[in-house]
Amino acid sequence: NGDNLVSRETITDLTEKHTEGISILTAARADATGYALVEERDGKVLKIIEGLTLKDVHNVNTGIYIFCPDIFDAIEETLKSDLGEFGITDSIQRMVDAGYRVHASRTDHTWMDVIHSWNLLGVNARILEDISESVHETAEVDGTIKDRVVVGSGSIIGAGSYIKGPVIIGRDCEIGPNVVIAPSTSIGDNVTIEPFTYIRNSVILDNTYIGSGSTIKNSIIGENNLIESHFITESEKNLMIELEGVLHHADELGTVLGDGNRVGCNVSTAAGTLVGTECRIETGTVIRKQIPPHALVM
Known part of the structure; x- marks a missing residue:
């Protein structure tokens, strides 16, 4: 059903x-x-x-x-x-x-x-309530982890990074140095997060690169995304999001970014923005509306 x-x-x-x-x-x-x-x-x-x-x-x-x-x-x-x-x-x-x-x-x-993509945030937070701390023996943790954090095999947590659970980090990830990951965040496999980035209550799927100085809150980032530095997602509560002419409620949402996108430096998104798959978003763009798949945004 x-x-x-x-x-x-x-x-x-x-x-x-x-x-x-x-x-x-x-x-x-x-x-x-x-x-x-x-x-x-x-x-x-x-x-x-x-x-x-x-x-x-x-x-x-x-x-x-x-x-x-x-x-x-x-x-x-x-x-x-x-x-x-x-x-x-x-x-x-x-x-x-x-x-x-x-x-x-x-x-x-x-x-x-889960009716809409952003419903995954609530489901993710609920699942993370039941995790126990686990750091794989092959992971390298030079930063600080607090509360219930799972770190997969081969992942590296750089010096000066701070991760507060519940958080899951998959296999072969490279986090930091000097990255903050706040509660209710799930990060997939083979994800790179460059220094001075802040992530909270978000889902980052496999094979994604996030450049330095980014701020991602209450957002879903799909697979195989290349996101250059200073990517900022605005977030708000009690949003009404239009899909095919019908308004749908979101308790709190930043951005939903589909799979396979290329995002330039200094890109920011308004709260509730939905970006399709395989888009190219040029440097310095401010996105305030929904973006269809395969779009070029300048």
Whole structure:
């Protein structure tokens, strides 16, 4: 049903309460925009509502189910209908309408949905909550690491660098000297970060080079990026980001930079900027709008 982060306890909330028939796992969301709502009474599903917001209904469909074989008959009947495009919830609603007992079980444990690229920041921070400190025996750490930090094999942390966990640094990275990496940051393999750079609450994917004097906050940097010196990402809270004419909320975001870009010196990005793949951004550019793939920005 998409990209979700769930815990063992989340699944247990569904399996332990399931007795027979069909069970749907729901989660409470203050903002249920974009989700299917599940209207239920005493655990019995009354209706699954797509594309609407109801005043007193905040339980959303997580897309996690337990089915019995009867669902196949309902799918077959749905296929014969004139609905056109349909989803599994249409078949479940057909069973509800026919009087079949469909149960709803709510979880208050981890269920995080990755709809947009920037949702990875929240998922990353949640995953890092559970890491333990680990520095591989082949890593060279001349800087200071504090709290829970993972450093992969062959990585080098230069003198004067300061890394405060939770942070993960992959294999064969070269960090610093004099680099600061603040909490909730994940860095992939074969990443180079030049001196006097500050990174916080960000995801840096594999094979990326980040030049000196850069500041990257609340951002996602894709694979195979070459970023020259003094790259600055502005960051703000409670942003509304437009995608294909529709506004979407981001709690806090700097920049999302796709894969394979080449970024010149002294480039800065406004909060909420999305840059596509394989773009070339010339020196001194200030980016204030979304950039499509394969663009040349001067």
